[in-house]
Amino acid sequence: MGNEDHTGITLIQGDITGQSVDAVVNAANSSLLGGGGVDGAIHRKGGPKILEECRELRASRYEEGLPAGQAVATTAGDLPARWVIHTVGPVYSTSEDRSGILSSCFTESLRVAGELGAGSVAFPAISTGVYRWPLDDAARIAAQAVMNSSAQVPDIRFVLFDERALSAFQKAFDTA
Numbered sequence: 001m002g003n004e005d006h007t008g009i010t011l012i013q014g015d016i017t018g019q020s021v022d023a024v025v026n027a028a029n030s031s032l033l034g035g036g037g038v039d040g041a042i043h044r045k046g047g048p049k050i051l052e053e054c055r056e057l058r059a060s061r062y063e064e065g066l067p068a069g070q071a072v073a074t075t076a077g078d079l080p081a082r083w084v085i086h087t088v089g090p091v092y093s094t095s096e097d098r099s100g101i102l103s104s105c106f107t108e109s110l111r112v113a114g115e116l117g118a119g120s121v122a123f124p125a126i127s128t129g130v131y132r133w134p135l136d137d138a139a140r141i142a143a144q145a146v147m148n149s150s151a152q153v154p155d156i157r158f159v160l161f162d163e164r165a166l167s168a169f170q171k172a173f174d175t176a
């Protein structure tokens with residue numbers, strides 16, 4: 001797997017907050033001030049430094065919040081990582097196709113990771129929890145986005161919380 005020779009993509013089952021990587025991607029919300037799921041786990045384990053930087057971002061670059069599909073980096077606090085890249089997935093909708101926004105979460109996060117010089121990045125299954133995106137479809141969008149990305153990050157990992165998510169991503173990468 002991989003978009004270019006220098007990129008390796010790995011699928012792992014587990015808790016993303018335990019990953020020793022340069023950058024951990026957070027499935028955040030526009031407020032950047034925390035929430036449940038991955039976001040809650042990252043702030044809990046990463047400690048108050050992350051929230052402090054998020055508050056600074058809200059007071060400067062993102063007064064209106066971080067729009068869905070965009071990404072921004074902060075410190076990773078106490079996590080075994082250098083940065084957290086916060087991105088905001090779209091809430092799933094049956095009346096509107098928001099897959100371009102979900103795809104953008106992956107490409108923008110990889111772009112930010114590349115700018116930081118990150119050698120390794122861990123992604124969760126963005127939008128598939130609280131934001132209700134069907135797993136198989138989210139996995140397909142994630143696989144296509146990452147495989148078509150031009151960002152130069154050598155080690156890209158998807159850290160899936162359970163067996164069901166892991167097999168959805170395996171299937172998506174096998175058929176991408």
Ligand code: AR6
Pocket residue numbers: 014015016017027028029034035036037038039040041089124125126127128129130131132133159160161162165
């Ligand atoms: N490690 C890896 N995957 C996880 C973990 C973890 N520690 N915890 C949950 N998952 P979600 P979203 C999986 O809800 O759908 C928050 O409140 C989970 O099983 O974290 O983008 C934010 O503040 C699911 O498959 O993110 C936003 O308000 C996937 O990660 C909102 O939820 C994503 O679930 C964002 O919703």
